[in-house]
Amino acid sequence: MQIELNGAQIETRATTLAELIAEQEFEATSVATARNGAFVPQAARAQTDLVASDKIEVLSPMQGG
Template structure:
């Protein structure tokens, strides 16, 4: 299915947000996620279904000054 990930269209076979995090190689414990503009806590990702056209944001912490 086609979704938008961090502003870019992507094809994914993932059915949940947790599956997408794994599929894309994000460090699960070190990212924040949002689906269609709504924050999704880490413990809710496996129960958060993805649908075609979903807008997903995955944010990783940045270091530096």
């Protein structure tokens, strides 16, 4: 299925947000996620189904100052 991940169109076999995080090799415990603009907590990712044309954001915290 085709989705948008961090602004780029990608093809994925993942059916849940948790599967997408693993497929794209993000560190699940150290990223924040949103689906179509709505925050998705880590505990809800496995129950968050993906559908074609979803817009997913995966953000990592940055250090600096």
